[in-house]
Amino acid sequence: DTGVSQNPRHKITKRGQNVTFRCDPISEHNRLYWYRQTLGQGPEFLTYFQNEAQLEKSRLLSDRFSAERPKGSFSTLEIQRTEQGDSAMYLCASSLVSGYRTEAFFGQGTRLTVV
């Protein structure tokens, strides 16, 4: 088990372009979360999945953002028509929710820079 894997680690894109990030969770984990972290701030929740179902979306997740988790395995986060304000670290986490077991394990993140 290699932990939560995110690709790419870094992405530089021009304003207005679309970008897609991928997250591979720990294999037996049933929940997958996306967070966004800007410089000097704590991570902010975007959305999460229970298996393939998207259970909750934050108001931060504008119409330009979409996330999927087909077949309940890996997940993708797409940002359409990127804006400079989208520049941030995008973190993925996964957890196995069972009884009191609830800790989320984080990937190393994808750093997005919109120029």
Place this chain on the structure above:
Amino acid sequence: AQSVTQLGSHVSVSEGALVLLRCNYSSSVPPYLFWYVQYPNQGLQLLLKYTSAATLVKGINGFEAEFKKSETSFHLTKPSAHMSDAAEYFCAVSGPQAGTALIFGKGTTLSVSS
């Protein structure tokens, strides 16, 4: 709504000194509470968690935290700081069900000097 306040955006200690990072939470339901550590350009690593069992929680790297319901606090401590403890620390809350999304504080940067 749940929220977390971390008092002090930057804490500086000498190597060997006590580390105290403060966290207060707001929650209308019994919370799950967590401390995570983040090194530069890395993801977050779980230090410890409170899930309504023991109020004094021991974590990795010699850290521990005490849940105090009357003070709505979950402060992180370590008796003796090491240079390798220098990092960003985040307190987070979730609940009421296990596995709901984490709400993070803004973080505290810990600096350790020799």
